[in-house]
Amino acid sequence: MNKVNIIIILLICSQFLNTGEVNAGEVNVYSARKEALIKPILDKFTEDTGIEVNLITGKADTFIKRIEVEGKNSPADLLLTVDAARLVRAKDKGLFQATNSKILNKAIPVHLRDIDNQWYGLSLRSRVIVYNPNKVRANELINYIDLASKKWKSRICVRSSSNIYNQSLVASIISHHGIEQAEIWASGLVGNFARAPKGGDRDQIKAVAVGVCDVAIVNNYYLAGMLDSSQEKEITAAKKVKLFWPDQRGNGAHVNISGAGVLTHAKNKDEAILLLEYLVSDKAQRWYSDINYEYPVITNVYDHSVLKEWGIFKMDNLALSLLGKYNTDAVKLMDRIGWK
Amino acid sequence: MILSNFSYYFQKKLNLKYSSLKKSGPSLVLVLISLFFCIPVFIISGSLFLPFEGVWVHLVDTVLTDYMLNSFLLLIGVGFFSLLLSVIPAWLVTMYKFPASNWLQWAILLPMAMPAYIIAYSYTGALDAAGPVQATIRDLTGLGYSEYWFPEIRSLGGAITMLSLVLYPYIYLLARATFAEQSVCVLEVSRTLGCNTMSAFRRVALPLARPAIIVGLSLVLMETLADYGTVQYFGVSAFTTGIFKTWFGMDSSLAAAQLSALLLLFVFVFLFLERRSRKLLAFHHTSNRYSPLLKQELRGIRAFFAFFVCFTPLLFGFIIPIGFLVGHAIEIYSGTIDYSFIRLLSNSILLALITSFLALFVALFLGYINRNNFSFINKFLIRFISLGYAVPGTVIAIGVLIPFAWFDNRLDNFLLANFNVSSGLLISGTLFILIFAYLVRFITIPINTVEAALEKIKPGIDEVAKTNGMSHFNIMRKIHMPIMKGSLLTCSLLVFVDVLKELPATLILRPFNFNTLAVRTFELANEERLADAAVPALAIVVAGIIPVIMISNSISRSRPGYE
Amino acid sequence: MNNSIEIKELSLSIEGRSILENISFGLGEIEIACLLGPSGCGKTSLLRCIAGFEKLNHGEVSIKGVIMNNPNHYIPVEQRNIGMVFQDYVLFPHMDVRKNITFGIADLKPFRIKERLDELIELFGLEAHADKYPHQLSGGQQQRVALARAMAPRPRVLLLDEPFASLDIELRESLARELRSILKQDSVATIMVTHNQLEAFAMADIIGVMANGKLMQWDTPFDLYHEPKTLDVANFIGEGTFVKGEIINQTDVKTDIGNIKGHIPHNYDSGEKVQVLIRPDDILHDDDSKLTALVKEKEFRGPQFLYTLEMKNGLFLQSLVPSHHDHAINEPIGIKMAIDHLVVFPDIGE
Missing domain, CATH: 3.40.50.300 (P-loop containing nucleotide triphosphate hydrolases)
Structure with missing residues (x-):
């Protein structure tokens, strides 16, 4: 290693170190939505408004930690997550600031946004039940609570308790029924598992399709994604199962959101708000259903065939902030009753 | 601005190096650099001194035993299978000629280029209940799902298999190098004393190679401990699952850090014991004579058996999973290789190149200071740096982020107060911090290699060179470098491949609008779009294969008597 | 057996x-x-x-x-x-x-x-x-x-x-x-x-x-x-020098350092040109001998000196001499031959 080599290395590094100064007409986004599921609409935003969007994708929790650590100099303006609990957590840590956007407040229903206007739901997904029609009749299914009853012994597939969607589902049960009832329910549910939790939601759907289990709890867009897949075997598997909207006579199907909030130390607050408003426009809301089979937070702007076929459902109007409030309790509860 | 700051930092290091290589200076420099690299590990371990929250009661009452037990079983299983898959093939290709043995001796290394999460995705896609293999069984036999037995891929056993299949090359690499370096005379002596090749292997070659094999094994075990992707995907509640569930699920980053610190403590004790056992086994070879290794030719059933033993790990660790990936990639071929894909590829390769260069540079630097100024503090600090290898990338990333962001913010405050300029986040949020995280994570590989290589160079050589009027620098450049070239190349290529595969730290620390192949693969696979993930996954493997082949060649050439 | x-x-x-x-x-x-x-x-x-x-x-x-x-x-x-x-x-x-x-x-x-x-x-x-x-x-x-x-x-x-x-x-x-x-x-x-x-x-x-x-x-x-x-x-075995000679009969060889008697192991015809091996122990030091040679090199071996000697006719011989006979370089010393085993090879020329 001589000095020349070091200089060469430094030169290469200098290219890397150029993070670019923060320019006007720019917004920096930390996104827990995967690149493929957010970049296209951000590009459209840039096209329509001329505002550049800089993006890092990753996991919500690590972003929360990063923003905390970066403090007042954090370059991020907007944090985008794919569940409500993380938004609540970010708010509790004081990472978001309030935005007074009439457009946002008008477009988004109250239960899908923060009471202090710190975060907003942008798209909606529901945790539904899928079942094998050869083994289960639709009228046997009622709601989540019923899945803990004995008749489902060894018939249920669901992914692990590390998964936020399960944590949120349990949190919603805690919100509705209290922690003790929730624990009794969850231990009944775990007792009905056909196998130890493993894999993702698509794996649970496939497991139902091949007969590992008779019902599974999954997010609706995974099933839609399989039905709309370019791969034959995905479609075949998806066609073997049917979707059931749980609890339609009670509280309604459990929903979660992907959402975002403007960060306390945002340098481009105006641009960030503009982006948020853009994301609840009809055009963007339609795009969510087209690209990822999610429901819009504003009513009736989707026209994707799969979603249309599933029809209108009754959703649980529980305040989503409760999902965040009970998240830790939910995890501890699942640990206690042995939900792997 | 950033550049000048950075180069100033290095300049300072260099000046110190050249001006004060004699007295206590170097030790001080070593201590400072080591401390610098230890910061993340210190930050994580520091959490142990903070109060233990209520979460701990919950953990101890419910899941902690389970996590520990699973991690323990995982370690035992991966340790056992990776030894099985590596040591015997290494011996066979070193000692025998059999069909394809020349080709196998480097091909066995190929699974190294395969990230564990990718092999896990690819096998799961195929062997899962819904996958083509089980579907074919059902179609052929007409049986339903529960009416036949099939091993569950997503299980502890599956995780052990997947990790063993991609980690065994670390042991193979070191074992083969050691077998090739062993004096043939030792084996010949044992034959005159009645040992056939099998018992010569068992009684002489294997015990002699044991220190090297243990080094390889400890790398494998540390990688296993740090793995999160595979165990999580397979639903195995290992210790890392616990760390992340505590952090993400229960929002207790302190308890998560404390769990990581416990992991570190365990690894520290393990490394300490390993070091000690190695010291006890410090073999001073009594023979300096090497005769070229004449490979024995195997025929018939023996040749077939040898081929089978060497081909099996390659088949399951590389050919089959690559086959699945290629299958997927062809299915969705259209339009995935575009300009942005080339960007991903070049980002990944550039990061890996820079990191492996820097890692080697730092390791050489520390190695030389340590060689010239032995002290226990140095030894201890160098051991401490090595701990990074066993820590999950996410934890390292946070451990790196905290001090740099703190520094950046302090600097910004200072500049604002005194000069009314804002520096913002100078280092955090740049690639520098990401590369630093890589270094913390992987630097143990070159450090150990350099240390071992320098130990092999007898001080007499330096003295002879000095009497011939060579400067320190020239001794290093003209004498040591050529001697160590093989092992230095090998360790930088190892770092290269590791960085190429690295995911968690990259995910957290990369700057805006910057992606790598590993990130792209993960995002697609995480969305359960395995088919789309196949193309970037293949690109990682292909980019990793080239250095793997280079590694193999450098070993062959390193054997004494090689012509 | x-x-x-x-x-x-x-x-x-x-x-x-x-x-x-x-x-x-x-x-x-x-x-x-x-x-x-x-x-x-x-x-x-x-x-x-x-x-x-x-x-x-x-x-x-x-x-x-x-x-x-x-x-x-x-x-x-x-x-x-x-x-x-x-x-x-x-x-x-x-x-x-x-x-x-x-x-x-x-x-x-x-x-x-x-x-x-x-x-x-x-x-x-x-x-x-x-x-x-x-x-x-x-x-x-x-x-x-x-x-x-x-x-x-x-x-x-x-x-x-x-x-x-x-x-x-x-x-x-x-x-x-x-x-x-x-x-x-x-x-x-x-x-x-x-x-x-x-x-x-x-x-x-x-x-x-x-x-x-x-x-x-x-x-x-x-x-x-x-x-x-x-x-x-x-x-290869032992030390010594070769001198040229000519067979006279079954027991005698005529050489440049005089006639040498001994058992000749092979059959050589009279008049045949040969080389004779002279071992250092074949040449004894004798102060009384008329035959003298100059000491050109000497090597101390404890009990003995190995002298390399130059004859008047320019031939070199080696001699083992008890070490109390310490002679200087270029000093002439008396020698005599005591050859029991005559080692003879055909002289094939240079």
Whole structure:
């Protein structure tokens, strides 16, 4: 290693170190939505408004930690997550600031946004039940609570308790029924598992399709994604199962959101708000259903065939902030009753 | 601005190096650099001194035993299978000629280029209940799902298999190098004393190679401990699952850090014991004579058996999973290789190149200071740096982020107060911090290699060179470098491949609008779009294969008597 | 009685290069043989052929009447029951002295192993070192351990490859004598390779001189020294100079330093031109002799001086002289010849 080599290395590094100064007409986004599921609409935003969007994708929790650590100099303006609990957590840590956007407040229903206007739901997904029609009749299914009853012994597939969607589902049960009832329910549910939790939601759907289990709890867009897949075997598997909207006579199907909030130390607050408003426009809301089979937070702007076929459902109007409030309790509860 | 700051930092290091290589200076420099690299590990371990929250009661009452037990079983299983898959093939290709043995001796290394999460995705896609293999069984036999037995891929056993299949090359690499370096005379002596090749292997070659094999094994075990992707995907509640569930699920980053610190403590004790056992086994070879290794030719059933033993790990660790990936990639071929894909590829390769260069540079630097100024503090600090290898990338990333962001913010405050300029986040949020995280994570590989290589160079050589009027620098450049070239190349290529595969730290620390192949693969696979993930996954493997082949060649050439 | 080792017309070539050519000899029951020759003459290769590390192109190796190796038949090294000591001993670095010695007899019953171990430790005087590791031993100690290890399984033959090469010169002679008595005591047939004739003379019952892959002569040390069969052997063994001469009859040769009497081993015709080997011990110093020569070089060897002398006619001779006769360079001294064994070769000219 001589000095020349070091200089060469430094030169290469200098290219890397150029993070670019923060320019006007720019917004920096930390996104827990995967690149493929957010970049296209951000590009459209840039096209329509001329505002550049800089993006890092990753996991919500690590972003929360990063923003905390970066403090007042954090370059991020907007944090985008794919569940409500993380938004609540970010708010509790004081990472978001309030935005007074009439457009946002008008477009988004109250239960899908923060009471202090710190975060907003942008798209909606529901945790539904899928079942094998050869083994289960639709009228046997009622709601989540019923899945803990004995008749489902060894018939249920669901992914692990590390998964936020399960944590949120349990949190919603805690919100509705209290922690003790929730624990009794969850231990009944775990007792009905056909196998130890493993894999993702698509794996649970496939497991139902091949007969590992008779019902599974999954997010609706995974099933839609399989039905709309370019791969034959995905479609075949998806066609073997049917979707059931749980609890339609009670509280309604459990929903979660992907959402975002403007960060306390945002340098481009105006641009960030503009982006948020853009994301609840009809055009963007339609795009969510087209690209990822999610429901819009504003009513009736989707026209994707799969979603249309599933029809209108009754959703649980529980305040989503409760999902965040009970998240830790939910995890501890699942640990206690042995939900792997 | 950033550049000048950075180069100033290095300049300072260099000046110190050249001006004060004699007295206590170097030790001080070593201590400072080591401390610098230890910061993340210190930050994580520091959490142990903070109060233990209520979460701990919950953990101890419910899941902690389970996590520990699973991690323990995982370690035992991966340790056992990776030894099985590596040591015997290494011996066979070193000692025998059999069909394809020349080709196998480097091909066995190929699974190294395969990230564990990718092999896990690819096998799961195929062997899962819904996958083509089980579907074919059902179609052929007409049986339903529960009416036949099939091993569950997503299980502890599956995780052990997947990790063993991609980690065994670390042991193979070191074992083969050691077998090739062993004096043939030792084996010949044992034959005159009645040992056939099998018992010569068992009684002489294997015990002699044991220190090297243990080094390889400890790398494998540390990688296993740090793995999160595979165990999580397979639903195995290992210790890392616990760390992340505590952090993400229960929002207790302190308890998560404390769990990581416990992991570190365990690894520290393990490394300490390993070091000690190695010291006890410090073999001073009594023979300096090497005769070229004449490979024995195997025929018939023996040749077939040898081929089978060497081909099996390659088949399951590389050919089959690559086959699945290629299958997927062809299915969705259209339009995935575009300009942005080339960007991903070049980002990944550039990061890996820079990191492996820097890692080697730092390791050489520390190695030389340590060689010239032995002290226990140095030894201890160098051991401490090595701990990074066993820590999950996410934890390292946070451990790196905290001090740099703190520094950046302090600097910004200072500049604002005194000069009314804002520096913002100078280092955090740049690639520098990401590369630093890589270094913390992987630097143990070159450090150990350099240390071992320098130990092999007898001080007499330096003295002879000095009497011939060579400067320190020239001794290093003209004498040591050529001697160590093989092992230095090998360790930088190892770092290269590791960085190429690295995911968690990259995910957290990369700057805006910057992606790598590993990130792209993960995002697609995480969305359960395995088919789309196949193309970037293949690109990682292909980019990793080239250095793997280079590694193999450098070993062959390193054997004494090689012509 | 069978010869312990019998080599017949052995030839070896490696990668087309001829290493050994047409070698034959036999070694008796408890004889100690030395293969002597300059580096690269093939003596180590021959040893390796006997051990079984090389496969022959032609010829045959048998040990105790059993064919070990010919082009159609090969018994692997490990089944030959031979003991071998390598040039730098190659002790197993990961085992202590006991483990090293008992390596080849690990299959025996424990008490047998201990019995043999104790015997060898005593025989080689290793009591104080039994628990040490090889790197803690001196060269001489390592050599003894290597020998003990090779002898532990009571091999049919013992092969030693330059066993003294890495030892101090003082150590060599005492060890060589010691080793000879141990080998005789344990009655094991031994072949030792060396390039040092003094070692060979100290150890061997019989010596094979090798050059260029050929066995030049297989003889007792005495005969080899005094009756070398070829010029090469004569050159290699001992010291001396050649003088030109002409055969007069069966007992006399006329040379430039006068007529020499002695037994001429081969048949030469009268008048034939020959070269006569004059050993330093053939030339005695005699102050009374009329024949004088100038001292040109001298080499002190303790009890003796080796003088290189120049005759009046320009011929050089060497002479061993008791060391109390200390003469200066260029000083003339009286000499006389005392030649018992006349060594004569045909003079083929320059």
